[in-house]
Amino acid sequence: MALISLWLACGPPATSGPTVVATDPDSEGGAWSLTCWTEPHASPILCTLQAPRLVAPTFVWGPADDPGRFSASGTEGAVAHAASLWRTVAGEDHRVAVVVDGVEVVEATVPATEVPPTLEVTAVVDGEALGVDALLLPFACGGSGTLSVMEVDGTVVWWADLPDLMGLVSGSVNAVAKVTRPSFVALVGRSNVVEIGFDGQIQATVGSDVLLAAVHHHVEAVDDEVLALQSRLGVDPSGRSIVSDGVRTFDAGLNPTHEFTLIDALDPSGFVPEPVGYWAFDFVGAIDVFHTNSVTLAPDDSWLLSLYSQNTLVWIGAPAAADAGALRWAVAGQPGMPLSDHLALVSTMGIEPVSFLHPHHATMGEDGRVLLLDSGDSEPTRVLEMVPDFEAGIVDVVAAWDLGVSCPHQGGVVRLPDGALLATCSGERTVFRLEPDQPTPVGSLELRCEEGFIESGLPRAVPHTWSADGEVEALTGS
Secondary structure (H helix, E strand, C coil): CCCEEECCCCCCCCCCCCEEEEEEECCCCCEEEEEEEECCCECCEEEEEEEEEEECCEEEEEECCCCCCEEEECCCCEEEEEEEECCCCCCCCEEEEEEECCEEEEEEEECCCCCCHHHCEEEEEEECCCCCCEEEECCCHHHCCEEEEEECCCCEEEEEEHHHHHCCCCCCEEEEEECCCCEEEEEECCCEEEEEECCCCEEEEEEHHHHCCEEEEEEEEECCEEEEEEEEEEECCCCCEEEEEEEEEECCCCCEEEEEEHHHCCCCCCCCCCCCCCCCCCCCCCECCCCEEEEEECCCCEEEEEEHHHCEEEEEECCCCCCECCEEEEEECCCCCCCCCCEEEECCCCCCCCCCCCEEEEEECCCCCEEEEECCCCCCCEEEEEEEECCCCEEEEEEEEECCCCCCCCCEEEECCCCCEEEEECCCCEEEEECCCCCCCCEEEEEEECCCCCCCCCCCCEEECHHHHCCCCCCCCC
């Protein structure tokens, strides 16, 4: 697949990086003119091409040791073309060539964009390959706000420094997701929801001045809708000051469309919170009674939420459902929890222990199976696969994998197209491949920071395939 997106400007903006202009004569008269540049704080190369006649060009680019590594083809004949070359090898100069009818007509060498030092990481691969093309990483050493795409050999092929692009002093990326468009959506600094295109350009942003709430832990894209967890200061029916968790939805332009507050479905008056310090400086003195850390849309038109502090998963009617905002089901991972009388946790497969503690990133696939990171306390973290039977009133633990390390914060698990699982252990900055017939990981990739940088956690790695996302809009011109 070609990897290119439309860039409509007529030339580089005043704030761009070094601009390279190359002109070559054409055998039929006229000239080919290729202009390429990079912009600060992002890695894609932007180019414009002026042709002497109507053409459908192919762009071929790459570093000096692999100049044909990437390519993208246009399908529409025109004399002027604008392109954004998404993938590059971070920190390397790139040669960009234009090929027409199998003949290279013009080329230029583009100096490397300066890579943030916080992105200088070493990838340590162990065991089998992860089984993905690349990983979308909300991670940088020192907790900076750099978002990146890394191939599984450790090569960074795309990055963007979101706070710098947004004009912010600082702000870490605490969650990221892919959307149906050629772009990513991220939560930055607990105060902004941001969409950034594969071309490194900010597409849309909504901040705390509109949200009037903090956004955190998890963002999800479903078709053209975006879901994000949010929290603000609230009061429960017993009068306690609490961190009031909920869900915010957005349309394709990141315009807020719906808001749900968990205390509208649950009365937490009798809930005993865990001593979590996540909100210590945001909501001083408030009780973090839920500590919700994930939201996903289930096939039955409900939202599945993971409540860390209550060791519980809950299903809430989504906005399109007849019971929108109402509690449907709950399953507790520990006995004696406030909602443990809803669904019973069992294991017909004999999985032990039949429990979960401090859950993270619960998701429910189209097949109705639930995946969950059973973070535990200090013991090794497990990945659980569960099958709810709502009519029978049970949730059946049918498989478990032992990661061999403790992952008490963030992290998550997703299913790959080949049936394997990809699990992230945040504190260990490690991504594991899990296979159905193996109780422990068969492969892993660990990220290590350069000396002198704080090795901040990896919230959750997202599998990424350019050929599936990028499609590539035809090059157009005027």
